[in-house]
Amino acid sequence: MEALTIKNLRKIYEGNLVALKGINLNVEEGDFFALLGPNGAGKTTTIGIISSLVTKTSGEVKVLGIDIDEEHSLAKKQIGVVGQEINFNQFEKVGQIIRNQAGYHGLSFRQSKENAEYFMKRLDIWDRRNDKARTLSGGLKRRIMVAKALVNRPKLLILDEPTAGVDIELRRSLWDFLVETNKELGTTIILTTHYLEEAERLCRNIAIIDKGDIIENSGMQELLARLEKETFAMDLDDPLQKVPQNGDFDFKLKDPKTLIVTVKKGQPLNQVFNFLSEQGIKVLSMRNETGRLEELFISLTESNIDKTSLLDSPVGEKD
Amino acid sequence: MNSVETLNAFLTILRKEIGRFTRIWLQTLVSPAIMIALYFVTIGVIIGSRIGEMGGFSFLQWMVPGMVMMSVINNSYSNVLSSFFSVKFQKSIEELLVTPIPHYVILAGWVFGGMTRGIMVAILVAIVSLPFADLHVQNWPLTILVIFLTAMLFSIAGFLNALFAESFDDVSIVPTFILTPLSYLGGIFYSIDMLPEFWRNVSLGNPILYMVNALRHGVLGSSDLSSMNMTVSFALLMIVFFIAVLFIIALWLLNRGKGIRT
Ligand SMILES: Nc1ncnc2c1ncn2[C@@H]1O[C@H](COP(=O)(O)OP(=O)(O)O)[C@@H](O)[C@H]1O
Numbered sequence: 029m030e031a032l033t034i035k036n037l038r039k040i041y042e043g044n045l046v047a048l049k050g051i052n053l054n055v056e057e058g059d060f061f062a063l064l065g066p067n068g069a070g071k072t073t074t075i076g077i078i079s080s081l082v083t084k085t086s087g088e089v090k091v092l093g094i095d096i097d098e099e100h101s102l103a104k105k106q107i108g109v110v111g112q113e114i115n116f117n118q119f120e121k122v123g124q125i126i127r128n129q130a131g132y133h134g135l136s137f138r139q140s141k142e143n144a145e146y147f148m149k150r151l152d153i154w155d156r157r158n159d160k161a162r163t164l165s166g167g168l169k170r171r172i173m174v175a176k177a178l179v180n181r182p183k184l185l186i187l188d189e190p191t192a193g194v195d196i197e198l199r200r201s202l203w204d205f206l207v208e209t210n211k212e213l214g215t216t217i218i219l220t221t222h223y224l225e226e227a228e229r230l231c232r233n234i235a236i237i238d239k240g241d242i243i244e245n246s247g248m249q250e251l252l253a254r255l256e257k258e259t260f261a262m263d264l265d266d267p268l269q270k271v272p273q274n275g276d277f278d279f280k281l282k283d284p285k286t287l288i289v290t291v292k293k294g295q296p297l298n299q300v301f302n303f304l305s306e307q308g309i310k311v312l313s314m315r316n317e318t319g320r321l322e323e324l325f326i327s328l329t330e331s332n333i334d335k336t337s338l339l340d341s342p343v344g345e346k347d
Numbered sequence: 348m349n350s351v352e353t354l355n356a357f358l359t360i361l362r363k364e365i366g367r368f369t370r371i372w373l374q375t376l377v378s379p380a381i382m383i384a385l386y387f388v389t390i391g392v393i394i395g396s397r398i399g400e401m402g403g404f405s406f407l408q409w410m411v412p413g414m415v416m417m418s419v420i421n422n423s424y425s426n427v428l429s430s431f432f433s434v435k436f437q438k439s440i441e442e443l444l445v446t447p448i449p450h451y452v453i454l455a456g457w458v459f460g461g462m463t464r465g466i467m468v469a470i471l472v473a474i475v476s477l478p479f480a481d482l483h484v485q486n487w488p489l490t491i492l493v494i495f496l497t498a499m500l501f502s503i504a505g506f507l508n509a510l511f512a513e514s515f516d517d518v519s520i521v522p523t524f525i526l527t528p529l530s531y532l533g534g535i536f537y538s539i540d541m542l543p544e545f546w547r548n549v550s551l552g553n554p555i556l557y558m559v560n561a562l563r564h565g566v567l568g569s570s571d572l573s574s575m576n577m578t579v580s581f582a583l584l585m586i587v588f589f590i591a592v593l594f595i596i597a598l599w600l601l602n603r604g605k606g607i608r609t
């Protein structure tokens with residue numbers, strides 16, 4: 029069964045801003061799935077629509093086969109969401125915040141207490157249960173968010189950039205926790221991130237979103253293999269009839285006078301030229317043929333400077 | 348959600364709401380009670396002794412139901428307004444929107460929270476008034492019913508205000524320019540029989556006038572309602588009518604995602 033099915037999902041915000049251009053996405057039950065993309069790609073919008081915080085413009089979303097429009101109550105029961113920003117009242121106590129979330133799901137007072145205790149212990153915030161949330165560090169606040177999302181024991185857990193602004197130690201322990209949750213409870217996990225390394229470390233499958241479009245959807249391994257390679261286009265002097273064959277590189281003809289070669293990153297290009305010279309093929313010019321995916325990755329690695337964006341208000345509680 | 352789950356969710360919101368205003372009790376409970384006590388001392392006792400009788404009662408007796416009503420209105424309204432607005436503002440509304448809670452339960456949770464605060468302040472004000480005014484409630488069921496319904500009406504109104512408010516400035520517009528003037532001109536301090544014909548007729552368009560006098564009827568056994576050719580049941584029906592209309596509007600807006608979904 030599919031944990032998440034998205035068909036032709038479009039979102040146009042007020043002011044005609046097209047955030048999603050009709051995306052399709054399938055996530056299998058039990059998967060650990062990454063939605064990777066730069067800022068502004070549409071990740072939060074997608075999650076917002078799944079968790080009914082954002083109204084979609086058109087398209088279809090199913091959670092474990094349940095349509096979110098037709099049976100929204102049942103669909104919402106299946107989902108736990110960790111939002112990108114802290115969204116609890118920081119003047120309340122940690123335990124209270126998590127118990128309340130269980131209560132909102134309709135759990136009894138006793139059941140809420142029990143579930144909250146279980147997840148607070150699992151996430152190592154049990155000894156902070158009576159502290160006001162605002163006294164906790166950014167990383168621990170993130171754990172409150174995770175405990176809150178899991179407290180009704182959902183089958184699908186969605187996390188929106190869960191490690192942004194979290195220090196490395198807490199990031200690792202959150203990763204471990206998520207892997208365990210996926211394995212032990214069988215919870216399907218979808219997380220958005222703009223770190224390839226995070227997706228690489230955790231996820232089996234990945235979709236890449238950019239400017240409201242899914243530009244790649246594959247297994248993690250296949251994607252990494254693709255990123256290991258580089259493509260060049262060479263303009264030839266004479267037209268070629270036949271694609272040259274060589275075990276070390278992959279040749280393709282775009283047109284008779286344009287030869288495309290794919291090489292492993294780091295492989296010396298001299299070998300390519302030596303081979304072509306032997307075949308009597310003359311190259312006039314050459315350019316890097318970067319696809320959208322490669323371009324995106326270059327921009328992602330350049331902009332991966334960690335920004336802490338945790339909403340922290342220093343003022344007191346007001347009526 | 349089945350009915351047990353729905354009830355659990357409602358009680359969770361209500362508990363949280365009561366927790367919120369009791370946590371900051373100095374601002375939410377004590378401060379309004381002190382303000383009203385000052386009204387009793389300054390206007391009621393010092394100035395009131397020069398005013399003499401009003402509607403057949405001492406000025407203080409006449410004033411107490413008005414003060415109770417003003418507290419119920421202000422506190423119910425502002426409790427829901429500030430609480431729901433800040434939930435919207437800090438985005439903790441998301442905590443609710445991701446769960447299967449029906450919208451009417453969200454609305455009811457905040458409304459009952461606001462009512463609890465309004466009624467608690469009303470009780471405090473009534474206690475504060477004891478040393479000043481000699482009061483014997485004539486009709487307890489009517490008194491309780493009027494307070495309950497008024498608290499409900501203004502809690503819903505505060506909720507509506509919160510749905511529309513987009514900034515902290517918006518939050519104070521309605522209370523400052525509509526609610527407070529209507530309260531002060533709703534006969535909390537005076538009998539409308541004292542007004543010239545024209546202003547008396549204008550006052551009849553103020554719904555708060557009917558509520559204040561309905562409570563006066565419950566507490567004192569008589570009020571301006573009689574001289575307005577109005578029955579108590581008409582005043583009650585009017586409050587219920589407003590409650591129904593505002594409730595439907597609020598629910599409709601919630602369902603449309605007004606102010607809570609993008
Ligand atoms: N509430 C909103 N109103 C208008 N535009 C929005 C809103 N939220 C997001 N957007 C826009 O939609 C696009 C996608 O944003 P978002 O989904 O937050 O991206 P991501 O989470 O991948 O960074 C961006 O251009 C953003 O500015």
Ligand SMILES: [Mg+2]
Nearest residue numbers: 071072073112
């Ligand atoms: Mg985002």
